[in-house]
Amino acid sequence: MSPVPWDPSAIPRHALDEEISLAATTETHASLEDLPRRSAALSRVAFGGLIIALVLAFLLSLALGSVQIPLDQVVRVLAGGEATRDSWTKIVLTYRLPKALTAVLAGAALAVSGLQMQTFFRNPLADPSILGINAGASLGVAAVVLSAETVAANTLLANLDVPGHLGLVASATIGAALVLVVMIVLARYVNTLTLLILGMMIGYLTNAVVSVLLHFSIADQVRAYVSWTFGSFASVTWRQMPVMAAASLVGLCLAILLIKWLNALLLGEGYAQSMGMPVRRARLWVVINSALLAGTVTAFCGPIGFLGVAVPHLCRALWGTADHRILIPASALMGAAMALLADLAAQMPGSATVLPLNAITALLGAPVVIWVILRRTPMRAGGGW
Numbered sequence: 537m538s539p540v541p542w543d544p545s546a547i548p549r550h551a552l553d554e555e556i557s558l559a560a561t562t563e564t565h566a567s568l569e570d571l572p573r574r575s576a577a578l579s580r581v582a583f584g585g586l587i588i589a590l591v592l593a594f595l596l597s598l599a600l601g602s603v604q605i606p607l608d609q610v611v612r613v614l615a616g617g618e619a620t621r622d623s624w625t626k627i628v629l630t631y632r633l634p635k636a637l638t639a640v641l642a643g644a645a646l647a648v649s650g651l652q653m654q655t656f657f658r659n660p661l662a663d664p665s666i667l668g669i670n671a672g673a674s675l676g677v678a679a680v681v682l683s684a685e686t687v688a689a690n691t692l693l694a695n696l697d698v699p700g701h702l703g704l705v706a707s708a709t710i711g712a713a714l715v716l717v718v719m720i721v722l723a724r725y726v727n728t729l730t731l732l733i734l735g736m737m738i739g740y741l742t743n744a745v746v747s748v749l750l751h752f753s754i755a756d757q758v759r760a761y762v763s764w765t766f767g768s769f770a771s772v773t774w775r776q777m778p779v780m781a782a783a784s785l786v787g788l789c790l791a792i793l794l795i796k797w798l799n800a801l802l803l804g805e806g807y808a809q810s811m812g813m814p815v816r817r818a819r820l821w822v823v824i825n826s827a828l829l830a831g832t833v834t835a836f837c838g839p840i841g842f843l844g845v846a847v848p849h850l851c852r853a854l855w856g857t858a859d860h861r862i863l864i865p866a867s868a869l870m871g872a873a874m875a876l877l878a879d880l881a882a883q884m885p886g887s888a889t890v891l892p893l894n895a896i897t898a899l900l901g902a903p904v905v906i907w908v909i910l911r912r913t914p915m916r917a918g919g920g921w
Contacts, residue, residue: 647871650844663844676711709831842901
């Protein structure tokens with residue numbers, strides 16, 4: 537008998553509501569059927585507020601830094617005019633604008649990648665870093681960078697041409713995809729907790745290989761790679777922006793096309809397959825897209841953590857739904873806003889000091905994960921667990 541053609545509308549609404557509510561420990565009990573009736577207005581308000589917050593964070597990232605620039609001057613420069621001081625125009629257009637755009641793209645890509653993997657693995661702690669995806673991407677980049685004859689000590693990407701950028705993106709994507717494929721194979725034979733531990737072990741293994749490469753590398757290469765691991769949105773220039781923007785936007789557009797499959801995967805692969813969904817094809821495309829998003833950001837910005845795991849939880853809590861029609865655009869917007877805020881905090885406005893970006897994302901993301909765990913874990917009498 538030939539398989540039933542894949543028709544997402546054939547899924548019973550009550551089954552989708554019941555299964556999605558059990559898909560992850562962080563998902564609320566609000567059903568998709570009730571969403572249009574009870575919270576459509578609140579959802580629009582939340583999206584509007586998030587867009588306003590994103591615009592404000594973007595403008596502040598252009599105005600604040602070691603040199604303070606008035607917001608009206610920033611808006612004038614963005615509108616094509618000249619600031620009162622020529623130096624302000626150069627700072628905004630040459631340094632801060634590409635960094636802000638990079639933060640927007642990277643934050644959106646990491647958040648959507650983390651959301652896809654949490655859905656795919658049905659694990660609320662899944663993200664590129666925890667499951668070893670970032671480590672695999674880092675190994676791909678390290679294999680390229682640490683094998684080069686010369687590397688600039690202060691930046692990883694500044695002197696690379698466009699083919700070099702494509703090579704870094706390709707190597708990071710391949711490294712991330714290899715690790716994710718291994719995780720998918722293991723997921724067929726172990727439970728989610730064991731899979732999480734194995735992902736951490738794979739991360740340690742890839743980091744060990746990178747350490748061996750570092751041991752046999754020259755000092756300039758080591759300094760460049762270590763600086764890259766701190767994470768930064770400032771290393772992407774206008775010459776490099778088209779490559780990163782194209783790869784990130786392709787991944788985000790593909791995530792939108794995968795929305796129906798991601799919603800169906802919340803029901804379980806067996807149920808989705810019984811409804812005619814091409815499960816193997818869906819798994820393949822989720823793997824490719826997650827690896828593309830994580831690998832692109834890692835190649836250009838370094839292995840940035842916590843955004844991928846924290847942002848989807850914030851979106852689920854704010855919108856009260858597990859529907860990817862809501863979560864994917866919400867995660868992209870919130871991920872972009874949080875990336876801008878993290879970069880703004882790392883720049884320490886009014887000071888020439890720049891903190892490691894990963895330190896700031898950890899300070900922002902770790903409390904979110906802790907809050908999710910405490911919120912979903914009942915406390916016993918007497919203050920114990």
